[in-house]
Amino acid sequence: MEIPEKLLEVLKKDGVVAIATLGADGPHMVNTWNSYVRVAEDGRLLIPAGYFHKTETNIAANNHVLVTLGSSKVQGLNGPGTGFLIKGTAAFVTAGPDFEAMKARFGWARATLAITIDSATQTI
């Protein structure tokens, strides 16, 4: 799907992204920085994975992910500050262009976490 303009605006601002997966022992959550997220031409979110081991394990059994991100510096629905709730499916990519480009930028990346967006809802 096409990424909302406002979400692209948020990615340009400083901030923390949260990524939730579900494992046998319940939800798990990890973070990355807005500035680390790259949007692929096909609209997937590409995120460098340094650790994310439990996220990888969870995704292997259930590839559904929730992602939230926001910025107080972008105009929202009720004034300054906006945020998004993204629902999607994720894969760990350890070879090919999506990984190589990430590895070139983030030497510590052991994989690219590629998220295909099903929905991106502006929550505020």
Place this chain on the structure above:
Amino acid sequence: MEIPEKLLEVLKKDGVVAIATLGADGPHMVNTWNSYVRVAEDGRLLIPAGYFHKTETNIAANNHVLVTLGSSKVQGLNGPGTGFLIKGTAAFVTAGPDFEAMKARFGWARATLAITIDSATQTI
């Protein structure tokens, strides 16, 4: 438990907090701002709830929550930028001092989401 100093430092910086709960239909995630979070004297995190309806429903059945927050402006384990993963249990409080104080500050608050911290792990 005692809140780590660095977590208190993060709460003073601009940023987005993510709160994950688990429902029958999978994980759910909502956000608030670092600046909205108050730390009670007993160490609970108190957060104003405007919407959070699905979070409330989920918590009624399973009160475990995950919370992440961070700031690129606070020194972390590997340089600038730090983040925390909090595990805890949550309750919606709609009366008494924990609600009244929140309501006085945030007129739109319909409840206080009170989170008792089991663990707060600095992840970066």
